[in-house]
Structure formats: structure tokens, C-alpha cells
Amino acid sequence: MVPDFLIQIKDFISQPWPxxxxxxxxxxxxxxxxxxxxxxxxxxxxRIMCAADGAGEFSDFFKFDWxxxxxxxxxxxxxxxxxxxxxxxFLGSSDVAHVSAATVESLKKLGFTYEQGEVPLVPEFYSxxxxxxxxxxxIIVGGGFLVGFGARYAGGCTSGxxxxxxxxxQLPSLIAVVGFFIGGLIMTxxxxxxxx
Amino acid sequence: xxxxxxxxxxxxxxxTLYKAEAVSWFxxxxxxxxxxxxxxxxxxxxxxxxMGIVYLIKRxxxxxxxxxxxxxxxxxxxxxxxxxxxxxxGLGWSLAGVCPGPMFILMGSGYTVFIxxxxxxxxxxxxxxxxxSRLPH
Numbered sequence: 001m002v003p004d005f006l007i008q009i010k011d012f013i014s015q016p017w018p019x020x021x022x023x024x025x026x027x028x029x030x031x032x033x034x035x036x037x038x039x040x041x042x043x044x045x046x047r048i049m050c051a052a053d054g055a056g057e058f059s060d061f062f063k064f065d066w067x068x069x070x071x072x073x074x075x076x077x078x079x080x081x082x083x084x085x086x087x088x089x090f091l092g093s094s095d096v097a098h099v100s101a102a103t104v105e106s107l108k109k110l111g112f113t114y115e116q117g118e119v120p121l122v123p124e125f126y127s128x129x130x131x132x133x134x135x136x137x138x139i140i141v142g143g144g145f146l147v148g149f150g151a152r153y154a155g156g157c158t159s160g161x162x163x164x165x166x167x168x169x170q171l172p173s174l175i176a177v178v179g180f181f182i183g184g185l186i187m188t189x190x191x192x193x194x195x196x
Numbered sequence: 197x198x199x200x201x202x203x204x205x206x207x208x209x210x211x212t213l214y215k216a217e218a219v220s221w222f223x224x225x226x227x228x229x230x231x232x233x234x235x236x237x238x239x240x241x242x243x244x245x246x247m248g249i250v251y252l253i254k255r256x257x258x259x260x261x262x263x264x265x266x267x268x269x270x271x272x273x274x275x276x277x278x279x280x281x282x283x284x285x286g287l288g289w290s291l292a293g294v295c296p297g298p299m300f301i302l303m304g305s306g307y308t309v310f311i312x313x314x315x316x317x318x319x320x321x322x323x324x325x326x327x328x329s330r331l332p333h
Contacts, residue, residue, distance in 0.1 A: 013215070019234050022216030023241025029209050030242075031249045036201070037260035042296040046321040053318075061325035074202035079297060080304030081203065082210015083219070087305035090215060097220040102231040107222070123221045123293070126307045143292025144299075144313040146284055148320025151296060153331065154281025155271065158295040161282075162239055165271065167246025172271040172278050179282015181228075184290035186283075188228040191291075 014092035030164055038071060041160030043151035045076045095121045110196040135195060154179060210301045219301050221293025228290050277333040288320075 030040040048066045055062035087095075097119045104116050114120075130136030151157040154176045156165065162180070165173020216238060217223045227235035252258070253266050260266050289295050292313065294302060299317065303310040324331075 013211075015215075016217060017212065017215040019216065019237030020241055022212050022218065023238045023243075024245045025208070025212045026238070026242040027245035027249055029205055029212070030246055031253075032205055032208075034249075034253065034266050035258075035260055037262035037264060037266070042300070043321075046296065046318050047325075049318055050322050050325065055322050055325060058322075059325035059328065061328050062322075071199055071202045074199050075206040075209065076300045078203035078206015078208075079210040079213075079300040080206075082207040082212075083214055083301035083304030084210075084306070085207065086211045086214035086301075090211065097217050097222040098234075099220075099222050099226045100232045103222065103226040103229060106229050106231065107225070119222050121217060121220045121222075122302065122307065126221075126302070126309055128309050131309055131312060139292055140309060140313050141316045143288045143294070144316025145320040145323075146288025147292065147295065147299075148288075148317030148322075149324045150281050150283070150285025150288055150320070151317075152281070152321045152324040154278050154285055157285060157297075158289070159297055161278075163242050163246060166243045167250050168268045169247070169250075170271050172274065175275055175278035176282040176285075179279045179284075180286035180289060182279075183283040183286020183288075184224075184228040185286075187287050187290040188225060191287075 010090065014090045016092070016098055026163055027167070030159075030167065033075075036071075039160070040164045041072070041156055042076065042079070043148075043157035043160060044069065045072050046148050047152060048073060097121050110192060112196075138195065150183070206300075209297060210304060213298055213301055214305065219294065219298040219305075224290055224293045272333075274333055277331075280332065 033040045047062065048069045051062040051064060051066040096117065099119050101116055104114060104119060107114060107119070124130065125136045125139055127136075131140055147157070154161065156173070156176065158180070161173040161176040166177065213219050218235065218238060223235055226232045250268065254268075258266050294310075294313070296317070299310055299313055303314065
């Protein structure tokens, strides 16, 4: 028999987390990594994985001591476990993105037919089937390429620049984050109406 | 083992971003339409808490578990690199609805198609490595 208080904890965690829990939690994660003498930056794993696969033969950019960065791969592996745990044990009553009414309207204009409260957490095109459609291919393969290329060009992603860099008052990170938003606004406002 | 502690850090990250819906394509869409405070709240509160943490670390000359003082390396001063790179990243982030963290998180939660996304992202990073010397920095 599982004690009641454990079920209560599970139910408590299973609620959607408000921003004021998630934000400080992310800062705590950054602190833990700094305390271990490391830096919070997930996209660095892409470079590590390239180097581990022998990309150093093609570019000096991948000739570095990637073995010493194994800890970061463990963070990525842990994130996968975290995604598994959250989706299997702490899912709560439904798998819904609690987006605003205005967002539901904007989605309808692009052809999504969700009603308020029915918007799923992830879109249907996150599937192997849709990978064989032009749109799915653009989103998964094109999106992946842009994220991998852009993160390394900018020297970091959301964790490295928006969280770690801004926390340390780094001007380059602010420029990068402005860039993230310029790119995001171009995509969602100018390219999505063509793509969807 | 010493390295296993990083798995726990990753689990904390994964559960947090999943439960806060930061892994949701629709939340990213909403953010770029300025239709909810949610994502901004996550980023702003993380950065404000982070600024306090960085301030305290510097103020107290805190040492890491490795025994050395925690230092912050200033990033190279430049505009084109961060702006152009940032725009390219932003295009991909908003298109696919995921940045590198959620990429791993969604892969773990059962969306195995993100293996293809990861391969594409690695190829993007590899392409950057090849073109690096020819790009403005």
C-alpha cells in the first residue's frame, strides 16, 4: 500500500507548474552546475557529440578535449529521463498546453481546429508519419539544422545565453537573445502563414 | 559515481520544463505572439533569480566542489556573431518549437522522431564547424 502522503506529493507535482516555480527552478539548476564547477549550456552537447563521432577530422572546431565534457552529456541523458518521468508519472489529468484564448484564435487562423482547453502539449506533426510530408520534414529536419547551426554560431542557446549569460549580465548574451526573438518573430508571423 | 549527479540535475531540468509546458510548440508559438506572460515569466524569474545567485557567488568568492573559486568568463565582444547566429537559432526554435533542452526531454517522453531532429541539429553544428572560418564573427 502506497502511503497517502506520497500520493499527495505525486498529485501536487502532477499539476501544471506555474512560471514562478519553473523560473527559480531553472536558476537553481544553473547554480548547482556552477557549484560543481561547470556551466549550464545544453547545446554544447551537439558539439561534443560531433567531436565524439570524429568530426575533428574535418574541422579544428571539433578538436577539443570532449571527454572532459561527459558531465554535460549526462545532463542531457538526465533530461531525457526527466521527460520520461514527467510524461509517465506526473502527467496529471490531461496532456494539454494551457495557452490563452488569443492563442487559440491565432492557431485557428493557421488552420488548427483546437478549442480552448483542448490544445495538446505537442503538435501532431511530431511523428514519424509526418516526417514523410513536406511540412513535417521542414519542421523536424529544417528546424533541427537551424537550431544546431544557430546555437553554435551564436555560441549558445536558451540555457547558455538567455539564462546563464543574462544572469551574469553579459552583453553578448543580450544581443543573442534579441536575435532569438527577431528570428522567432520572422518565423511565426511571416513564414508560418505560408507554411500552414 | 561522481558523474551520476549530473543525471539528477538533468532529471530536474526535464521534469521542470515538461511540467511548466516549456516543451510545448504551442507555448513557444504563444510567446512569439505575445499572448501570454507564461514563458516570459519563466525566463524573467529565472534570470532575476540567476542574477541574485551570480551576485552572491561573486560577493562571497564561493568555491566549487572542485575546490576552485567559481569564475565567470566574459564572452568575446562582437555583434554579428550573436545577432546572426541568434536569428538563425530563433528561426529554428520557433519553427520546431524546441530548443536543445526540450529536444532531449521530448525524446525521452516518447517522441522518438526527435532522433531525426537531433541528427539534423548535429549536422547543423557540424556545418557551422566547416564554415566557421568563412562566417562573420
